[in-house]
Amino acid sequence: MESHPSVPDVSALCAKRFSDFGIRPTAQRMQIASLLLAAPQHLSAEQILACLRATGARVSKATVYNTLNLFASRGLIRQLCVDGARAWFDSNIGPHYHFHDLDSGRLIDVPIPDVQFSRLPPPPPGMEMAGIDLVIRLRKKPAEG
Amino acid sequence: MESHPSVPDVSALCAKRFSDFGIRPTAQRMQIASLLLAAPQHLSAEQILACLRATGARVSKATVYNTLNLFASRGLIRQLCVDGARAWFDSNIGPHYHFHDLDSGRLIDVPIPDVQFSRLPPPPPGMEMAGIDLVIRLRKKPAEG
DNA sequence: TTCCTTGCAAAACTTTTGCATTAAA
């Protein structure tokens, strides 16, 4: 039995990820992962809670937070810090950077090949780079005159 | 009357900055600015409140937050978002990037010339770059074996 | 049974706000 090409089997993907990352599958975890992994996207905890409740799912706020923290700590998703207001959870765990639209708050992925460094500072002695977070802030271009 | 070279007159600097940025000087604002502008550094609102109170200053938490927001909105300081826990205020308003020590939480400035981009993505149509935030995460280098 | 997960409510924490008081222009 095959799924429609435009509706890939997210459940199967989630199940595989759970086993890959050593995460015990439960109904709530499947629902949260299915929502996030349906596409590369950036969602807040509150958005996830609202989406799930809108579809009739029975899930608590505490479970959403606990689950997102679990996913992030295992590497299933990535937690972003782009504004001080709240955390964003990124279902794209491959390396990439972000545009941040200051007007709308929207995040847009920037693929790795679009950014090249010709120079980076050496880490301080005894330390090593654990990652690079790059956020390019965007605003509306003013009308020409 | 000259100040000692290793103890520059921070008060005079603050007064000049206030007039440059159109900020009305008050006792609390001077105290907060003097603390921040004494050196290039990264402080949280809570740290600033604690420092001021430790020196006997009479200042409220609300005033610290209001003042930091005022300073940041006028460009006297810069607000950073490196971890989701709290905001950091940077007295270095010149362009630069940051190392973030994941073990200690400490921030270290990275001067502009230490980072060079040989490629950056074009902003989406109708938008322009408003700034680039780069955070290089650091961890302790594991012992060699 | 045993261990883990969930839900609820409460707590913790950072930041903002309303309002009376105080200080600055």
Add this chain to the structure above:
DNA sequence: TTTAATGCAAAAGTTTTGCAAGGAA
């Protein structure tokens, strides 16, 4: 005198936690 800034307490918003109940192995 007129306007703006401060302090306090309370509120708001996000995230975490304690604990009893429910579910999986």
